[in-house]
Amino acid sequence: MILTKVGDHRAFSHLYDRYAIRLKAYFYRMLWSDSSLADDFVHDLFSKIIEKPELFQEDKKFQPWLFRIASNMCKNAYRKKSFEIEYLNQLEKQGIELPVIDDKLDNEILADEIYKALEKLDEDRRSLFLLRYQQDIPIKELALLFELPEGTVKTRLFHIKKNLIGITEKTKNMINYGND
Structure with missing residues (x-):
């Protein structure tokens, strides 16, 4: 990740190759067994890493940092889903089809x-x-x-x-x- 921070694209590719499949499996299990959603989340996570590599602190280990980001993304998805469900319930209560x-x-x-x-x-x-x-x-x-x-x-x-x-x-x- 240190090399990625300074713009080494091969280092980023290595990170992607090493973690993408594991992250997809994680997202798949966490996000309603939706394969395309898992793919989207993997893409979004690596996009965040490319856009803001400076967020990685060099004194930290990469893997826990990476999966903490993934976990936070899942929590946000749960909140969004919860909001959508609540909104749909409110519409039903109001008789809106x-x-x-x-x-x-x-x-x-x-x-x-x-x-x-x-x-x-x-x-x-x-x-x-x-x-x-x-x-x-x-x-x-x-x-x-x-x-x-x-x-x-x-x-x-x-x-x-x-x-x-x-x-x-x-x-x-x-x-x-x-x-x-």
């Missing part, structure tokens, strides 16, 4: 993605879309406003919607994948 909350969050994520996509459009197309679907202005009036044939307005709106549908489908798939 989780699917409603999940749906609301999902809709907020979708709306955010749509607004991001709209921001990427040029000003005329963004304005055309918002005037049609937010302000309910008829296509005939939009054609007059933009000095375009009605067919062109319809075509542009079609392509904008097609693009947005693709974005929302990708987002829905990510949301559904995250909920599994």
